[in-house]
Amino acid sequence: MRETDGAGAEPVFLLAPSRSYSTVTLALLSGHPDVYGFPELLIFTADTVGELLGEKAGWARPLRKSGVWRAVADLHEGSQDDDAVARAQAWLADRPEWPTTRLMDHLIGLARPRISLEKSPDTSSADATLARCMAAYPRARFLHLVRHPVTTQRSIHDHWRPAGRFRSEKALVAEAAAFWYLSHQRIIKALAPLPSQQWMRVRAEDLLTEPRVWLPRILAWLELDSNPEIIDRMLLTENWRFAGTGGSGRLLGGDPKFLRAPALRPIPAPGPVVFDPSWGLGDEMCERMTVLARSLGY
Template identity: 30%
Template sequence: MLGQHPNLMTTPELNIFVGDTIQQWADQPSANIFCDGLIRTVAQLFFGAQTPQTVQQALDWLQSRASWSVQQLMDALREAAAPAALIDQSPIYMQKPAFLQRILTNYPDARFIHLTRNPVSWVRSMEKWGIYGEEIMRMFAASEVGLTHQPAPLDLWHAAYTGIDRLMEGLRPEQHIKIYGEDVVTRPKEAMKQVLDWLDLPAEEAHLEAMMHPEESIFAGWGPMGARGGNNPDFLTAPQLRTRDDRDDLMTLNPAGVPQEVVELAVQLGYQAA
C-alpha cells in the first residue's frame, strides 16, 4: 500500500539485515524461502523486469558482490529506487533484537513503522501461511535461549514485541510510529494518512486512493521461476486490499488460554481484553 505513493517504494521482504554481508544473507536459514524478495528486487531495479532471465542476472549480480556489506547493498538499492524512498518491510527482523540493532548501526537515523497485530490473530496468520509461517515460527523459537520449555506461539509474539518495544524506547520520537494492522484493514485511508503525515509526504485524496490498490505494485503476485515468493502467501495469491468493518472485534483479545504477560502487553499496546 505505501509503495503506491509516488514518493515511496515498498519492496518484497529483503531480509538483508540478518547478517553483515551479502554472503551471510545468502547463508541465512531457509534461504530457499527468505531470499526470493531480494532477488526479485534486484531483478526489477537493476535489470528492469522480473523474469527467469533477470532472476539469473540478479543471482549473478549478488554472487559477484558476496563480500559487500549490507550497507553497501542497501545503499545501491536506495540509489536505484531514488527519488522514491525505499521501505524494507521484512517481518523476520522481529526475530532478534540484533537484526534491528544492525539496521541502526548502519543507519542511525532509520525510521521504523511498527505494524502491530492482536496476538491471537497474529498466531492464526502464521498458521495459515503453511511452510512459510511454520519456518518463521521455528526461527523465532530457535532465538529463545535459556527456556525450560518449548515456547508456544503466543510466547513468541510476546518475545518479539517486547524486543521491539525496548528498541523503540531508545529512539527519538520522530524515528518511529505505531500503526495497528487492524486499522489498515478497517480504516485504511486514515491509517495511510497517519503514516504520510509522519513522513511529511503529500496526502491528497489521489495519493490515498492509489494506496488502496496494492495489486498495482510491480511486486504484487507470485514472482517468476527462481524467485517465486518474497511476501506472505496470502498477499501473493490475492494482492488486493480486503477491508473489514469489525474493528472493535479485531481489537479485542479473549484472554482465555492466553498467558497473562501476553494479555498485559497487548493491553499496553492498545488492545482490549474481553
C-alpha cells in the same frame, strides 16, 4: 562514506513480527509515488551477501531468497522476468564479500529520489538483527506495526503447523506466544530512546479497516502528500511492483497468501484479548500478553 550519507537518503523500516499484515501494509504504502517498497530483503540476518545467500544459511531457502533477487532485478533492469532475475542472481553471486549494508545502500541509491521502505519480520525476531538494523541506519524512520495477539496466534499456528517443525501442538502454541510477545517487547525497547518523530506505531486493524483515515496520518509523519487521488492509488495493492509471484510463478518476498491474491480485502475486528483455553497457555504468559496488548491499544 556510505552511499546513504546525504539529504533524503534515509530509509523507513516497517517493524513487526510475521503474521501482522505487514505485506499488505507494505503494498499499501508502496502505492505512493514517492515511496519504493521493497520485498523482504532479510538484509540484517547476515553480515555479508555471501552469508545472506549462501547454502550454509539453512533458513535461506530459494523462495526466501527471492525477495532480494526481485529487488535487484527490478532496480537494475525494471523487470522481474526470468532472465532479469537470473542476471540479478549472478550479480549478487559476484559480490559475496559485500557487507549486506552495502547492498542495502546500493538499492536505496537506485530507488532515489523515492523513499525506500523495507520490512522483513526477521529484523525484529532477534536482538542481533534489530540491533544491526538500527546501528546501520540510526537516522532511519521506523513504523511499528502491531496486530491483536489472539488473531496473530491463530495465524501463526496455521502458518507454522504444516511445516512440522514442532514436536507437539503444545510446543507450537508456546513458541508462537513467545514469538509475538518477545518481538514486540524487543521493538518497543529499541524504539524507546529515539526521538518521537523518528517512529510511529499503528494497529494493523485500524489501518486496513479505515485506510482513508490512517494513510494520511502515516503520510503526514513521512512528510508526503496525501491528496485523494494518491490515496485512491494506494488502495490498489495489487499494483505493487512486487505483488504476484513473478513470471515464473515461483518468486516470493512476502506473505505467499497475499502475493498470490494481492487485492485489498476487509479484515475482521480484533475483539477482546481472550486466549483460547484449548491452547493451554499458562496464566503467567496470558497475563503478560494481555498487559502488553493493552499497552498497544487492544
